[in-house]
Amino acid sequence: MKPAARTLGSRDAYGRLSPLWIFLLRYGPPRWSEYVVQNWTGQRLVIAVPYLWLLVFFLIPFLIVLKISFAEFSPLGRPPYEPVFQWLEEGALQVKLLIGSYVYLFNEPLYVSAWFYSLKVAFFSTLFCLALGYPMAYAIARSPPTQRNVLLLLIILPFWTSFLLRVYAWVGLLKTDGLINQVLFKWFGIVDEPLAMMNTSFAVYIGIVYSYLPFMILPLYSNLEKHDNTLLEAAQDLGAGPIKSFLRVTLPLSFPGIVAGSLLVFIPAVGEYVIPSLLGRTDQLMVAKLLSDEFFLNRDWPRASAVAIAMLLLLVVPIMIFQRFQNKELQAARK
Amino acid sequence: MKTQGLFSKSMLGVGLAFLYIPILSMVFYSFNNSRLVTVWDSVNSPTVKWYVQLFKDRQILSAAWLSIQVAATTATGAVILGTLAGLVLSRFGPFRGRAFLQGLTTAPLVMPEVITGLSMLLLFVSLEQLFTAWFGWQFDRGFATITIAHITFTMAYVTVVVQSRLAGFDDSLEEAALDLGARPAKVFFRITVPLILPAILSGWLLAFTLSWDDLVITQFVSGPGSNTLPMVIFSRVRLGVSPVVNALATIMVLVVALGVVLSAIFMRRQEQRRKREEQMAATG
Numbered sequence: 143m144k145p146a147a148r149t150l151g152s153r154d155a156y157g158r159l160s161p162l163w164i165f166l167l168r169y170g171p172p173r174w175s176e177y178v179v180q181n182w183t184g185q186r187l188v189i190a191v192p193y194l195w196l197l198v199f200f201l202i203p204f205l206i207v208l209k210i211s212f213a214e215f216s217p218l219g220r221p222p223y224e225p226v227f228q229w230l231e232e233g234a235l236q237v238k239l240l241i242g243s244y245v246y247l248f249n250e251p252l253y254v255s256a257w258f259y260s261l262k263v264a265f266f267s268t269l270f271c272l273a274l275g276y277p278m279a280y281a282i283a284r285s286p287p288t289q290r291n292v293l294l295l296l297i298i299l300p301f302w303t304s305f306l307l308r309v310y311a312w313v314g315l316l317k318t319d320g321l322i323n324q325v326l327f328k329w330f331g332i333v334d335e336p337l338a339m340m341n342t343s344f345a346v347y348i349g350i351v352y353s354y355l356p357f358m359i360l361p362l363y364s365n366l367e368k369h370d371n372t373l374l375e376a377a378q379d380l381g382a383g384p385i386k387s388f389l390r391v392t393l394p395l396s397f398p399g400i401v402a403g404s405l406l407v408f409i410p411a412v413g414e415y416v417i418p419s420l421l422g423r424t425d426q427l428m429v430a431k432l433l434s435d436e437f438f439l440n441r442d443w444p445r446a447s448a449v450a451i452a453m454l455l456l457l458v459v460p461i462m463i464f465q466r467f468q469n470k471e472l473q474a475a476r477k
Numbered sequence: 478m479k480t481q482g483l484f485s486k487s488m489l490g491v492g493l494a495f496l497y498i499p500i501l502s503m504v505f506y507s508f509n510n511s512r513l514v515t516v517w518d519s520v521n522s523p524t525v526k527w528y529v530q531l532f533k534d535r536q537i538l539s540a541a542w543l544s545i546q547v548a549a550t551t552a553t554g555a556v557i558l559g560t561l562a563g564l565v566l567s568r569f570g571p572f573r574g575r576a577f578l579q580g581l582t583t584a585p586l587v588m589p590e591v592i593t594g595l596s597m598l599l600l601f602v603s604l605e606q607l608f609t610a611w612f613g614w615q616f617d618r619g620f621a622t623i624t625i626a627h628i629t630f631t632m633a634y635v636t637v638v639v640q641s642r643l644a645g646f647d648d649s650l651e652e653a654a655l656d657l658g659a660r661p662a663k664v665f666f667r668i669t670v671p672l673i674l675p676a677i678l679s680g681w682l683l684a685f686t687l688s689w690d691d692l693v694i695t696q697f698v699s700g701p702g703s704n705t706l707p708m709v710i711f712s713r714v715r716l717g718v719s720p721v722v723n724a725l726a727t728i729m730v731l732v733v734a735l736g737v738v739l740s741a742i743f744m745r746r747q748e749q750r751r752k753r754e755e756q757m758a759a760t761g
Binding site: 185188189191192193195196197199200201202203204206207211273274277278280282289293295296297298299300302303304305306307308310311312313314315317319321344347350356366370405406407409410412413414415416419420430433434437443446450453454456461464465468469471 | 482484485486489490491492493495496497498499500502503506513514523540558559561562564565569572574578579580581583584585587588589590591592595596597599600602603606614625626628629632637641656661670686689690692697707710714715716717718723725726729730733734736737738741
C-alpha cells in the first residue's frame with residue numbers, strides 16, 4: 143500500500159503540488175484525477191480514525207486530569223470540586239488554579255514515604271527480575287531451535303492466564319498455614335515456627351517479580367537470539383575466557399534488551415495496585431493505593447488527580463526512553 | 478562456555494518452577510475438601526464439590542457473562558482500530574503528526590493502570606455533564622464505558638503486533654496490486670489483511686485476554702451494578718483464600734493452556750504450509 147508515495151511524492155519541498163499535477167488534475171482524464179483525490183482523502187480518513195480515538199480517549203482525559211488537579215476540593219459537591227474555568231456574568235472568563243493538592247503531596251509524610259517506598263519496590267523488583275530473567279532468556283536463546291519454541295511458549299503461557307488469579311495463588315503459598323510454611327515447618331521442621339511472609343515487602347517483591355518476569359524475558363530473548371555467534375568465537379580465539387567474553391561481548395550487545403525489559407517492569411511496578419493490596423504491608427502504602435483511596439474513600443478528586451499527574455511526571459522520562467527503544471526495534475525489524 | 482550454559486540452564490529450570498508452582502498449587506487445592514483450602518483433608522479429598530458450587534454461584538456466573546461480552550466487543554474494536562493504526566504507522570510513509578501518533582499508541586503499553594483508569598473516569602464524568610447540560614441526556618456507566626476504556630488500552634498491543642508483522646514484509650506485493658489497477662481498499666482486504674492475518678488473530682486474542690483480566694481500569698470506569706469477573710474475584714480474595722476461586726482458576730488455566738497449545742499447533746501448520754507453497758512456487 144503506497145498511496146503516500148504516489149500522492150505526497152508529487153508535492154515539492156514546500157508541500158505544493160507540482161505544476162504538472164495541477165495541469166493533470168485540471169485537464170487530465172476526469173476519472174483518473176478523481177481517483178487521485180479520492181485516494182488522498184481516503185488515506186486521510188484512515189489516519190483520522192485511530193488518531194481521533196486516541197485523542198478523545200487517551201489524550202483529552204489527561205488534560206482533564208491536569209485541570210482537575212488544580213481545582214478546589216468541595217466535599218459535598220457533585221462532582222466534588224469547584225470549576226476551574228467559569229464564565230462570569232460580565233462575560234469574563236474566571237480561571238482558578240490551586241496548587242494546594244500538589245503542595246500536600248510533597249509535605250504530608252504519608253505521601254512522601256509512599257513515593258519512596260514505591261520507587262524502592264519498583265527498583266529492586268526490576269533488579270530481581272533482571273537477575274532471574276537474564277539467565278533464563280540466555281538459556282532459551284542458546285537452546286536448539288526445536289526446544290526454543292516450546293520454552294518460549296512456557297514463558298508466555300502464564301501471561302495468558304489471569305494476572306489477578308496468579309497473584310492470588312501466592313496468598314495460598316505465603317500465608318501462615320500456606321504451602322511454604324507447611325513444607326518448611328510441618329514436614330521438614332527447618333524453621334522453628336511458621337514464617338510470617340504475608341503482608342510484607344517480601345511478598346510484594348515475590349508478586350511483582352512473578353507477574354512481570356515474562357516482560358523481562360521476552361525483550362531480552364529477542365535481543366539475545368539475534369547475536370552473532372562468530373563474535374563469541376572470535377573472542378575465544380583471541381584468548382578470552384567464557385566469563386570475559388560474556389562480559390565484553392554478550393552483555394554490551396544485549397544492552398538494548400536489558401533497557402527495554404527493565405522499563406517494561408519498572409514503569410508499571412511503580413504504579414502497581416493489585417499486588418500490594420493482596421500481598422503487601424498494611425502499614426506502608428504504595429502510591430497507586432493512595433490514589434485510589436483518595437478517589438474512592440475520601441472522594442478528593444483534585445488530590446487524586448494531582449497524584450496521577452505527579453506519577454506521570456515521574457515516569458515520563460522512563461516512558462520516553464522506552465518509546466525510543468520501541469521505535470528503534472521496529473526500524474531494525476524493517477531493515 | 479560449559480559452566481555458563483549449566484548456570485543459565487539451571488536458572489531456567491528454577492525460573493520455570495517459580496512460574497508454574499503457584500498455578501499448579503491452585504489447581505491441586507481446588508480438589509481439596511477442606512474449607513481452609515491449604516490444609517489438605519486427606520479423608521474426603523479429592524472432591525469436585527467446589528466446582529459444583531462454582532456453577533451454582535449466580536454472582537460469579539453473571540459477572541463472567543458480562544466479562545465475556547465486554548472482552549469480545551473490546552477485542553473486535555481494538556483489532557479494527559489497532560490494525561488501522563499499525564497500517565498507518567508502517568505503510569503510510571511520513572506524514573504530519575506521525576511521531577505523535579506513534580507516541581499515543583505506545584504510551585498505553587506502559588502507563589500505570591491507576592492513571593489510565595482515573596483519567597478515563599474523569600473523561601466520562603465530564604462527558605456526562607456535557608450531555609446532560611446540552612441534550613438533557615443521561616447515560617449510566619457500565620458496559621459501554623468499560624468497553625471504551627478497554628479498547629483504548631488494548632489497541633496499543635494490537636498496533637504493536639500488527640506493526641511488527643507488517644515490518645517483516647516489504648510492500649512489493651501491495652505495490653504490484655496497485656500497479657495492476659486495484660483500488661487501495663481492495664489491496665488492503667485482498668493482500669494486506671491475508672498477510673497479517675496471524676497478527677490480527679493473535680492481537681484479537683491478546684486484547685480479549687487483557688480485557689477479560691483487567692481489574693484496576695474497570696474498577697474506575699464501571700458503574701454500580703456492573704461487576705466484571707475480576708472485580709468479583711478481587712472482592713472475594715481480599716478477605717483470604719476461597720476454594721471456589723481456586724476451582725474457577727483451574728478452569729481458566731485449563732482453557733488458556735488448551736487454547737495456547739492448539740493455536741501454537743495451528744500456527745505451526747500454517748507456517749509449514751506457507752513454506753511448502755513458497756517452495757512449490759519457486760520450483761514449479
